[in-house]
Each structure stands twice: as C-alpha cells, then as structure tokens.
C-alpha cells in the first residue's frame with residue numbers, strides 16, 4: 297500500500313511543512329520538553345498549564361509565519377485559498393508524528409475557520425487579521441445544555457439596541473473557552489435568524505465557567521455565559537440569516553479536518569505497532585509472527601489506506617461543488633461520510649496499537665492510550681456519529697425531517 301501525495305498543490309504544502317516540522321517546530325517542542333517536561337500539564341483546577349499554553353502559542357505562530365496555519369482561507373483574508381483536498385495531506389503530514397505538540401502549527405478549533413470569509417470590514421481588521429497571524433485564539437460557541445445535536449433550538453438570543461447587539465445566554469462544552477481572546481458565539485435574533493457574534497473577553501457581561509474535564513484531559517473545555525453582553529453591530533461573521541449556513545461552515549470544516557488528522561494518527565499508531573510487533577518476543581518468537589497480532593495490524597492498515605482514498609475522493613467532490621455557500625444534500629453527506637469513516641478508522645487503529653503494546657499500551661508514557669481517548673472523543677463533537685448517519689440517509693431521500 298502506497299501513501300503517495302496525489303496532486304502538485306498538496307505536494308507543495310507537504311514539502312513546505314516538512315522542514316518546518318523537522319526544524320523550528322521540533323526544536324521548539326524539544327526545548328519546551330527540556331525546560332518543563334517534569335511540570336504537570338494541567339493546573340490543579342484542571343486547566344491547561346501556562347507553560348503548555350506558551351508552547352502552543354509559539355507553535356501556532358510558527359505555522360502562521362510559514363503560511364501553513366490556515367491555508368484554506370482566501371488570499372483576501374490572509375490565507376492561500378488552498379483546496380480542502382490539499383489541506384488533507386498537509387494535516388496528514390503533521391499528524392503522522394502523533395501528538396508531540398507539532399500539531400499546534402495548524403489552526404484548529406481555536407483558530408480560523410471558513411466562517412472568516414463572512415467577516416465585515418471591521419471584523420476582518422480586528423478579528424480575522426490577528427487570528428490569522430496567531431496573535432489571538434478563538435472559540436466556537438454553539439452548544440448549549442439543552443441544545444446540542446438539535447442546535448437550531450438554541451436559546452441564546454441577540455437583540456438590537458442602538459448600534460449594538462446584546463447577547464444573553466449560556467453555552468457549554470466549548471473548546472478553548474477558558475482562553476479565547478474572542479469568542480464566536482452562535483445566537484438567534486428576535487426575528488428568528490441565526491448569526492455569529494464576536495465577543496471579546498473584556499466585554500461586559502461575558503464570563504467563563506470552570507473547566508469541564510473531558511476524557512482527553514485537554515484542560516480547555518468550559519462553559520461561557522453572556523448577560524446583556526453588548527458588542528458593536530458590525531462585529532459579526534455575516535449578517536444573521538434564517539438558514540444556519542454560517543455556523544455550518546465551521547461544523548463542516550471540522551468534519552473535513554478529520555480526514556488528514558485521523559489518517560495521519562492512524563498511520564502513526566500502526567507504524568509504531570508494526571515496529572513493536574517485530575521487536576517484542578513472546579513464547580520465543582516476535583509477536584508479529586502470531587496470526588492474531590499480524591491480522592489486527594494488517595486489517596487496520598487496509599482500512600487506513602481505504603479511508604485515505606475515500607476521503608481524497610470525497611474532498612475532491614466537495615471542492616468541486618463549492619463547500620461553503622449553501623452546500624447541497626450530496627455535499628453535506630460527503631462531509632458526514634468523511635467524519636464517520638475517518639473516526640472509525642482511527643478508533644480501530646488506536647485500539648489495535650494499544651492492544652499490540654500489551655500493558656505498555658495502557659501507560660501514559662507510551663503515548664498511545666491518549667490517541668485512543670482522543671479517537672473515542674471525536675465521535676461526539678462536531679456532530680455525533682448518529683447525526684452523520686442521519687445526514688447520509690437524508691441525502692438518499694430517507695427519514696424525512698426531524
């Protein structure tokens with residue numbers, strides 16, 4: 297099975313990423329490991345420790361300076377207008393190295409998304425510019441305690457008052473909520489339209505809740521509350537609309553990102569499992585010579601290769617159809633298929649790797665159980681596996697609404 301990079305555009309991104317990953321990014325994370333390796337990564341309240349946030353910011357900036365932080369963003373907004381298909385291979389290259397901190401060179405949940413294309417002139421200047429340069433981070437605040445999968449039933453409201461929008465509501469399970477300098481808040485207007493409102497951390501009426509500790513020990517998930525929180529009327533990403541199209545840009549981008557991330561991490565897990573299976577001996581033989589071990593690894597490689605091929609094709613179709621402005625049912629189903637397929641692939645690869653390593657696979661120091669926990673997590677945020685299956689069934693004319 298070959299893992300070639302198929303297009304000139306993707307090859308360029310990968311070729312630019314490699315020297316950055318193996319040079320300045322590797323140097324910065326190694327230096328951080330030497331300086332702070334023995335310090336806990338989480339504070340006593342469960343939040344990400346300052347030294348981890350520091351190296352994260354540093355690596356974000358290295359990615360941004362190299363133009364690889366968010367290359368899918370248009371040139372007009374400070375990106376390169378790269379296709380989603382090409383970005384998949386950039387992401388794969390980065391995640392092939394596991395979770396060593398190098399992944400922070402990519403703008404992820406706390407970075408730019410395709411929603412930035414909707415920014416007003418002021419939002420582009422005050423929010424998108426600093427975000428693209430990785431001077432600030434953001435959070436996408438959509439989920440509420442009573443509105444998760446059923447996001448359009450949200451109760452956070454935005455009402456007009458003079459030259460301001462005034463937000464009232466509560467969000468939970470929000471990634472980077474404790475640290476975001478500006479939150480992208482999804483709210484419903486009094487006219488029943490949905491908008492994305494930019495709330496800076498110093499806005500009056502804005503507050504953050506305590507850390508919500510997750511399966512991943514990520515230290516960056518929390519709630520946000522808005523109590524008569526005023527923001528200028530032009531600090532928005534797009535005018536509020538009846539359709540949920542602007543937030544769906546973020547949601548669908550999250551699904552697309554799963555492709556390169558999951559394939560890269562699967563390959564990382566399986567390459568490690570393969571090497572260990574050839575070295576570790578039991579009953580006087582390498583464990584890879586036992587059929588059950590060999591077939592577990594080879595099956596997971598087969599599925600990784602097939603997932604990569606499928607995601608490549610689906611992203612090519614999505615790029616051709618135009619992913620963001622009112623994607624049709626087929627495009628939405630393609631995003632859903634990527635999310636489901638990539639997550640299932642990673643969950644199996646991580647499980648196989650943990651199993652091949654035996655007791656060592658369950659040690660935190662081996663670094664595989666963390667990937668397993670992340671893989672399990674992925675099947676819920678960004679739209680649960682059930683919601684993705686529903687999207688695909690609907691594109692086939694099944695299920696109807698609701």
Ligand SMILES: Cc1cc2nc3c(=O)[nH]c(=O)nc-3n(C[C@H](O)[C@H](O)[C@H](O)COP(=O)(O)OP(=O)(O)OC[C@H]3O[C@@H](n4cnc5c(N)ncnc54)[C@H](O)[C@@H]3O)c2cc1C
Pocket residue numbers: 405435436437438439440441443444445446468469470471472510517673676677678679680681682683686698
């Ligand atoms: C670590 C983490 C990070 C997150 N980050 C963010 C973030 O940055 N921003 C943000 O806005 N949100 C975020 N979330 C929230 C996440 O998007 C929601 O948890 C998710 O969309 C599911 O919503 P819910 O938890 O309310 O579950 P529910 O919607 O209550 O669903 C519960 C169960 O019912 C199933 N279900 C619901 N409706 C249907 C249906 N029609 N058909 C079949 N099954 C159905 C679901 O699939 C699920 O299994 C995060 C969550 C976690 C755990």
